[in-house]
Amino acid sequence: MERFYSAPTDLSPEIILSPEENIFKITGRSSPEDVRTLYYPVIDWLKDFIKETIKENPYQYSASKPVIVRFEFTYFNSSSAKFINDILLEIKRLNSAGINVIIEWVHDEEDIDLMEAGEDIAILTEMEFKFISKKG
Numbered sequence: 001m002e003r004f005y006s007a008p009t010d011l012s013p014e015i016i017l018s019p020e021e022n023i024f025k026i027t028g029r030s031s032p033e034d035v036r037t038l039y040y041p042v043i044d045w046l047k048d049f050i051k052e053t054i055k056e057n058p059y060q061y062s063a064s065k066p067v068i069v070r071f072e073f074t075y076f077n078s079s080s081a082k083f084i085n086d087i088l089l090e091i092k093r094l095n096s097a098g099i100n101v102i103i104e105w106v107h108d109e110e111d112i113d114l115m116e117a118g119e120d121i122a123i124l125t126e127m128e129f130k131f132i133s134k135k136g
Contacts, residue, residue: 001052004045012038013073017045019059025070026087030080039083046090054097066100067091073107073114081117088125095127102130109133 004017013028015038032038052058053067061067069091076084094101105118115131122129 001049001058004042006038006042015042017042017049019049019053022059022065022068024067025072026084027070027072029074030076030084032080035077035079035083039080039087043083043086043090046087050090050093053094053099057099061094061099063100066102067094068102068104070104070106071118072104075114076117081121085121085124088121088127092125092127101127103127104132105129106132106134109135 001019003020004015006012006015008014008028009032011029012032013026013030015026017024030038053061071084088103091101091103103122105115105122107114107118115133118129118131
């Protein structure tokens with residue numbers, strides 16, 4: 001499956017989805033003017049990836065080689081939050097199919113709001129997150 005890449009802007013995050021390298025990450029600020037234009041292609045790509053992975057598991061994901069999905073936002077608005085939730089609900093399908101997934105939620109150690117937003121999203125999606133605090 002081809003790698004998906006969306007370059008960052010002042011208002012949108014960098015998005016890298018690369019099954020070959022087991023890199024699935026969204027990094028930066030997410031407050032685009034048209035959130036649908038940014039995130040619909042991501043969700044479509046994920047649907048194809050998940051379908052292929054559940055059917056054939058060509059990348060040999062396992063307990064020792066989980067799918068690692070990393071969110072490292074500096075900020076996201078409420079419109080982006082809805083799509084983050086949608087992305088995670090798609091990814092959750094992998095877990096339901098028995099494919100191990102680790103969700104990493106990276107936040108600045110002083111950004112309590114961003115950490116709590118991750119906690120809320122983890123509860124809403126009923127997924128376990130690995131919270132990673134980093135120095136700003």
